[in-house]
Amino acid sequence: MAKKSKFFLISGFLVVLVFALVYFGVNLTSDLGKTNTQITSEDAGKQLSKLYSNISINTETPVKGQIDLNPADVAESLPDISKFPITVDNATDHFVEIFSSTEKSGTGIDGWLTEVATEFNKANIVVNGEPASVKIRNIASGTAADYIKSGKYVPDAFTPSNELWGEMVNANGVKTQVVSKRLVGNVPGIVIAKAKHDALVDKYGSVNVKTVTEAIANNEFSMGYTDPFASSTGLNFLVTALSTFDSTNILGDKAVQGFEKFQANVPFIASTTIQMRDAAKSGMLDGFVLEYQTYINAADLKDAYVFTPFGVRHDSPLYALGDVPQDKLDIIVKFAEFVEQAQYQNLAKEKGFNHLDDYKSEVGVVDGSLLPAAQKLWKEKKNGSKPIAAVFVTDVSGSMAGEPLNRLKESLLKGQKYLGKDNSIGLVSYSSGVTINLPIGRYDTNQQSMFVGAVNSLQATGGTATFDGIVVALKLLQDELVRNPNSKPIIFVLSDGETNEGYSLKDIKGLIETYKIPIYTIGYNANIKALQSISSINEAASINADTDDVVYKIGNLFNVQM
Numbered sequence: 001m002a003k004k005s006k007f008f009l010i011s012g013f014l015v016v017l018v019f020a021l022v023y024f025g026v027n028l029t030s031d032l033g034k035t036n037t038q039i040t041s042e043d044a045g046k047q048l049s050k051l052y053s054n055i056s057i058n059t060e061t062p063v064k065g066q067i068d069l070n071p072a073d074v075a076e077s078l079p080d081i082s083k084f085p086i087t088v089d090n091a092t093d094h095f096v097e098i099f100s101s102t103e104k105s106g107t108g109i110d111g112w113l114t115e116v117a118t119e120f121n122k123a124n125i126v127v128n129g130e131p132a133s134v135k136i137r138n139i140a141s142g143t144a145a146d147y148i149k150s151g152k153y154v155p156d157a158f159t160p161s162n163e164l165w166g167e168m169v170n171a172n173g174v175k176t177q178v179v180s181k182r183l184v185g186n187v188p189g190i191v192i193a194k195a196k197h198d199a200l201v202d203k204y205g206s207v208n209v210k211t212v213t214e215a216i217a218n219n220e221f222s223m224g225y226t227d228p229f230a231s232s233t234g235l236n237f238l239v240t241a242l243s244t245f246d247s248t249n250i251l252g253d254k255a256v257q258g259f260e261k262f263q264a265n266v267p268f269i270a271s272t273t274i275q276m277r278d279a280a281k282s283g284m285l286d287g288f289v290l291e292y293q294t295y296i297n298a299a300d301l302k303d304a305y306v307f308t309p310f311g312v313r314h315d316s317p318l319y320a321l322g323d324v325p326q327d328k329l330d331i332i333v334k335f336a337e338f339v340e341q342a343q344y345q346n347l348a349k350e351k352g353f354n355h356l357d358d359y360k361s362e363v364g365v366v367d368g369s370l371l372p373a374a375q376k377l378w379k380e381k382k383n384g385s386k387p388i389a390a391v392f393v394t395d396v397s398g399s400m401a402g403e404p405l406n407r408l409k410e411s412l413l414k415g416q417k418y419l420g421k422d423n424s425i426g427l428v429s430y431s432s433g434v435t436i437n438l439p440i441g442r443y444d445t446n447q448q449s450m451f452v453g454a455v456n457s458l459q460a461t462g463g464t465a466t467f468d469g470i471v472v473a474l475k476l477l478q479d480e481l482v483r484n485p486n487s488k489p490i491i492f493v494l495s496d497g498e499t500n501e502g503y504s505l506k507d508i509k510g511l512i513e514t515y516k517i518p519i520y521t522i523g524y525n526a527n528i529k530a531l532q533s534i535s536s537i538n539e540a541a542s543i544n545a546d547t548d549d550v551v552y553k554i555g556n557l558f559n560v561q562m
Contacts (some may be wrong), residue, residue, distance in 0.1 A: 004476065005265075008552065023440045023541055039042045039406055041514060044335070044510070044511055044514040044515065044520075045048070045478070046219070047510075047511060048471065048475055048478065048511055049356050049475075051394050051507070052471055052472065052475045053504065054470060054474060055433070055434055055468045055502070056432075056433035056434065057196075057433065057434050057435070057472060058435045058436070059435070060437050061199070062437070062438050062439075062450040062453060063454070064446075064449040064452075064453045065450070065451075065452030065453030065454075065455070065456050066449075067445070067448050067452050068417075069522060070557060071417065072414070072417040072418060072534070074130055074146050074150050075150035076414075077552040078146060078153075078549075079549035079552055081137075081147065081152075081153040083408045084137055084138060084143075085137070085138050085547055086122065086135060086136065086137055087089060087105050087114045087136050087435075088134065088135060088136040089135055090133045090135040091122075091133040092131045092132060094127065094130040094132050094526065095133040095134060095331065095504060096134055096156035096157055096332055096335070097137060097157070098135065098155060098157040098158070098159060098318075098332075098335075099136055099137050099147075099155045099157070099158045099159070099160075099314065100113050100136050100139070100159050101139075101141045101144075102138055102139070103186070103293055104183075104184060104353075104517070105136050105137075105292060108291075108350075109351045109352060111351075112184060112347060112348050113136060113184075113316075113339075113350045114136060115184070115347065116344045116347070116509070117134050117335075119338075120134055120271070120335055120338050121134065124534060125334060125338070127327065127330050127331050127334050130346055132331045132334065134335050137155065137321045138163040141161050141162075141165045141228060141231075142165070142227075142231060142232070142235070143315075144165070144167060145165045148169050148174055148321065149168070149174065151174075151189055152341070154174065154321055154322055154329050155321065156321060156324050157179070157318060157319060157321060157324075157332045158224045158318075158321055159178075159183055159315070159316050159317065160232060161183075161238060161316060161318075162235075162315070162316070162333070163233075163312060163315075163316045163317050164235055164236060164239065164371060165234065165368060166178070166319050167320075167365075167366060167367070168371045168372065169319075169373065171367070171368030171369040171371070174321060174322065175321065175322050176319045176320070177321075177324075178320060178333050179319065179353075180317060180318040180336040180340075181315065181317050181319065183317070183318055183336065183339050183340075184316050184345070184353045184354060185312055185313070185315050185317040185348075185354040185355070185356075186292060186314040186315065186316065186353055187291070187292045187314060187355075187359050188193065188233045188237070188289060188290070188291050188292070188307050188309065188311055188314055189288055189289070189290060189291070189292055189295065189309045189310060190212055190223065190288070190289055190308045190310060191290045191295055191306070191307055191308075192305060192308060193287065193304060193306075194304060195220065195294065196287065197285040197305075197306040200221065200420070201242070202288055203215075207308050208308065208310065208362075209241060209244050209310045209362070210525070211238075212287070212308075213241055213244050213245075213262045216265050217258075217262045217264075217265060218265075219265045221286050221305055222284070222285050222286045223267075223286075223289075224266070224267070224268035224269065224276050224285050224287075224289075225266070225269060225276075225289045226270050226272070226289060227269065227270075227275055227559070228378055229375055229559055229560070231272075231273070232278075232314060233283060233290065233291060233505045234289065234328060235375070236310070236311040236312050236363075237311060237342055238310035238375070238378055239311065239312070239363060239366055240312075240363050241259060241262060242255045242259055242312050242374060242556065243255075243363050244258070245257070245258030246258070246362075249441065250370060251370060251374065251377060252364075255378065256381070258557035259377070259381060263382055266286070266382075266384075268539070268558075269382060269560055269561075270541070271375075271541045271556065271557055271560050271561070272541060273294070274347075276288050276289075277290075284467075290307075291314055292352070292356055293351070293353050295307050295353035297351075305421045309356060309359045311361065311362060311363050312361045313360075313361045318335075320332050321509075330395065341434075352416065365376065376552040379559065380420075381422075383420070383488065386486055386487065386488045387420075387422045387423050387424065387484075387486070387487055388423040388424070388488050388490055388561070388562055389423070389424045389425075389480045389481070389488065390419075390423065390425050390442065390489075390492060390561075390562060391425070391426045391473040391477060391491050391492070392426070392428070392430055392492045392494065393429075393430065393466075393469040393472075393493045393495075394412075394427065394429045394430070394455075394458060394471075394495075395430065395493075395494060395495035395496060395524075396429045396430065396431050396458050396459060396461070397430070397444075397460060397463055397496075397498075398431070398461050399463035399464065399496050399498055400460045400524065401460035402460075404524040404525055405458065405459075405460045405497060409455050409456065409458060410551055410553040411494065411522070411551055411553075412451075413452060413456045413459075414496070414551050414554075414555065415551070415553075415557075415558045416448065416452070418558040418562060419443055420562050421443055423443050424436075424440050424441055424442045424443060424447075424480065424487065425440065425443050425451060426438050426439055426441070426443070426469070426536055429469070429474050430461070430464075430466065431461055431462030431464065431465070432447055432462040432464075432465055433462075433465065433468070433554040434465065434468050434472045436472065437458070438450055438451055438454040440476055440477070455483070463501035463502075464496075464498055464501060465499070465501040465502030465503070466495055466499040466502075467503040467505060467507060467508050468501075468502035468503055470491065470508060470534075471503060471508055471511075471521065472480070473491045474491070474512075474517065477489040477491070477517060480553045488514075489517045490517065490518055490561060490562075491517055491519040491520070492521075492522065493520070493521045493522045493531070494522045495521055495524070495531065496523065496525055497519070497523055497527035497529075497530040498523050498527055498530070499530065504536065509537060512537045513538070515547040516538055517536045518539065519534050519535055519538065519540050520540045521541075521542045521543070521545050522541070522542075522543045522554055523542070523543065528542065528544045544558060
């Protein structure tokens with residue numbers, strides 16, 4: 001009997017051992033040949049399906065809406081000019097207003113022109129028998145150009161970062177008179193990690209825009225640049241890159257083909273310089289564009305990166321605009337002369353300007369009429385052969401009722417005019433549960449009509465399950481990638497940021513990291529920090545779009561990313 005018991009015990013042990021070995025072997029061999037990323041992706045897929053299955057999801061039947069075929073009206077979307085601060089107010093009734101780029105009309109290291117203009121107003125300078133002064137408005141060059149070109153608000157004078165904006169404004173029919181070609185010296189550049197810079201020198205002999213664009217086209221260098229519709233450095237880089245492919249015709253076939261090959265390997269276009277710098281800190285970029293004045297004032301950049309200048313100099317020209325009266329023109333001229341004094345130019349050097357004066361613009365004078373065409377080319381070619389697949393995730397909780405939801409709808413209805421027709425879009429809304437208002441489809445006229453209908457039907461009620469909405473968007477995009485693997489997925493979340501139901505960021509952060517899908521967030525009277533925490537995972541932008549400028553900001557965001 002004892003022998004029999006011993007036999008069964010040993011047999012049972014052997015069965016368990018064999019089962020364990022077989023199980024271990026199956027699992028071991030199932031992972032052979034797979035990378036860690038593939039295994040992680042499989043796990044992510046299982047996790048996504050599990051999270052998705054636990055969400056209350058409603059699917060609506062899309063209803064067509066009336067589409068507006070008129071082009072986007074920039075003037076209509078621009079907020080009231082008061083949105084942009086006056087950093088120096090006029091001290092007399094006899095004054096001129098000057099739009100100034102932000103790197104020189106802010107505060108601290110960015111406050112050079114602010115300080116000089118303040119001194120000008122204290123100097124009791126008399127022009128044509130009256131005490132004169134200036135008013136300085138702090139506004140980005142691209143945004144300032146939009147106001148001037150549209151005629152929504154035209155100041156007496158304009159000092160953008162570079163001459164490209166002056167040429168563009170003039171080509172748009174606004175009379176410009178160059179009062180000064182240079183108020184203060186600055187240079188745009190490509191900031192490259194030192195190790196990568198050395199590698200490029202070893203292979204190409206030197207580093208300049210030509211070798212950088214060649215390295216990018218060969219997929220040897222990962223670089224980001226900023227929106228050429230809004231950023232002086234971004235517009236400059238676009239023009240310079242096109243010129244490297246064909247300096248005689250930046251819009252010719254040779255230039256376009258070269259740009260397409262180059263752009264296909266550009267992983268990142270930033271809406272803002274801050275967004276781009278954050279991406280660089282994450283290690284995803286070998287280099288990015290920046291002005292020297294910013295570079296020299298950032299210790300972390302100077303120690304780890306090499307600055308290589310490119311393109312047109314950023315010497316802050318000063319233009320008088322329109323049919324400015326002679327007495328105002330005289331004030332503008334007097335102010336330019338005041339700025340040129342040695343003490344103020346030395347102050348500029350202390351703030352990072354007036355360095356690299358030996359650098360000469362490597363791009364000749366660009367016909368302003370070509371610049372909008374270059375921007376249009378960029379819009380059409382920036383995604384290369386990878387169309388965008390985007391899901392808009394809209395907050396329709398009770399806290400969005402009234403003005404926030406009305407502005408959200410207006411944002412989407414006007415912003416959709418900036419969406420490229422080769423892309424695909426879908427719409428999801430959420431409160432306590434999630435509704436698929438519009439499945440992902442190519443953005444043709446039919447999809448556009450259904451998108452408008454879906455947006456118009458949004459109503460606010462209930463709780464706020466933001467991360468449930470993001471899970472559904474992730475699932476829609478993963479399904480879309482199965483159908484169209486060449487697509488580039490993006491999520492836009494429009495919310496007030498106050499999540500109080502459903503999953504948390506902790507529950508889905510790993511999924512977002514694994515799928516590497518950028519999530520751009522737009523906040524309506526929002527808890528912007530909550531939204532920033534979502535966008536920061538994959539270096540996307542987070543916009544705090546209040547009720548004054550949300551339409552303009554979202555139009556710019558869609559223009560860059562779609």
